[in-house]
Amino acid sequence: MDGNLSRTINSATPIFELKNVTQRFGHFQSLTDINLKIQPGERVALVGSSGAGKSTLISLLNGTLLPTSGEVWVLDRNLAQLRPKLQRQVQRQIGTVYQQFHLVDNLRVIHNVNAGHLGRWSFFKAALSLIWPQEVETAAQALSQVGILEKLYSRTDQLSGGQQQRVAIARVLVQNPMAILADEPISSLDPERSREIMDLLRHLSHETGKTLVTSLHAIEFARSHYQRIIGLRQGRILFDTSAESLSPTMIEDLYSLNSPSL
Numbered sequence: 001m002d003g004n005l006s007r008t009i010n011s012a013t014p015i016f017e018l019k020n021v022t023q024r025f026g027h028f029q030s031l032t033d034i035n036l037k038i039q040p041g042e043r044v045a046l047v048g049s050s051g052a053g054k055s056t057l058i059s060l061l062n063g064t065l066l067p068t069s070g071e072v073w074v075l076d077r078n079l080a081q082l083r084p085k086l087q088r089q090v091q092r093q094i095g096t097v098y099q100q101f102h103l104v105d106n107l108r109v110i111h112n113v114n115a116g117h118l119g120r121w122s123f124f125k126a127a128l129s130l131i132w133p134q135e136v137e138t139a140a141q142a143l144s145q146v147g148i149l150e151k152l153y154s155r156t157d158q159l160s161g162g163q164q165q166r167v168a169i170a171r172v173l174v175q176n177p178m179a180i181l182a183d184e185p186i187s188s189l190d191p192e193r194s195r196e197i198m199d200l201l202r203h204l205s206h207e208t209g210k211t212l213v214t215s216l217h218a219i220e221f222a223r224s225h226y227q228r229i230i231g232l233r234q235g236r237i238l239f240d241t242s243a244e245s246l247s248p249t250m251i252e253d254l255y256s257l258n259s260p261s262l
């Protein structure tokens with residue numbers, strides 16, 4: 001971890017803390033008064049209907065969005081108050097995987113995996129790597145962890161959706177962040193590939209102790225693969241519970257078209 005950051009962080013420091021966070025887009029309020037703490041090593045699923053605010057919350061956690069009001073603290077730093085250099089250091093500790101993978105299709109897999117080094121590598125090294133791939137061992141190890149080592153030099157657009165999501169996860173592993181965010185990582189995959197990616201994310205988080213926060217539509221995976229489940233409804237937290245305590249009534253209320261009975 002970067003020196004500046006490691007001096008203030010210990011195992012009890014929350015990875016994420018949101019204090020009275022509200023997010024508006026024009027007149028529309030996407031999140032309202034969110035208070036939330038996520039500790040190191042937790043596996044948290046964000047669930048809720050379309051438009052509930054899950055992706056907005058993920059964008060606040062990785063700093064691509066700053067809140068309209070309230071505070072987002074990542075690794076004990078208020079993101080809105082950081083100088084750009086320290087903000088980048090904090091953001092490097094958060095890796096994000098997206099539904100649409102966010103890969104460069106016409107590049108070979110190794111280059112997409114090595115994109116996990118960007119921000120740490122110099123411009124020269126990054127440019128050189130596009131001609132002579134750098135740190136091949138690290139990329140190979142990450143691909144091996146996600147089970148597709150043989151695809152190291154394949155063109156990315158020749159891979160299946162499930163394999164491309166594995167490349168995106170390998171890129172995050174190379175980045176070696178403290179927390180992994182996954183924004184609907186299985187929405188464009190078939191049921192079998194979805195299960196494989198869910199198993200992989202759970203395994204990686206378990207093996208490495210990395211915090212994992214995933215937005216999901218599939219409530220059954222939230223239950224089976226995560227310890228803690230946060231239900232968002234119309235931009236508010238409806239429940240924040242352990243997976244074992246999630247009841248059918250809570251699920252019904254989360255998705256019902258009427259006001260919840262909780």
Ligand SMILES: Nc1ncnc2c1ncn2[C@@H]1O[C@H](COP(=O)(O)OP(=O)(O)OP(=O)(O)O)[C@@H](O)[C@H]1O
Nearest residue numbers: 025028029030048049050051052053054055056057
């Ligand atoms: N950049 C933006 N500009 C305007 N409105 C936005 C923006 N981003 C999100 N919204 C709105 O905020 C609300 C929450 O969106 P968000 O994408 O966070 O929901 P979600 O729970 O992730 O939904 P889905 O499951 O469909 O992805 C939606 O009504 C959406 O239209």
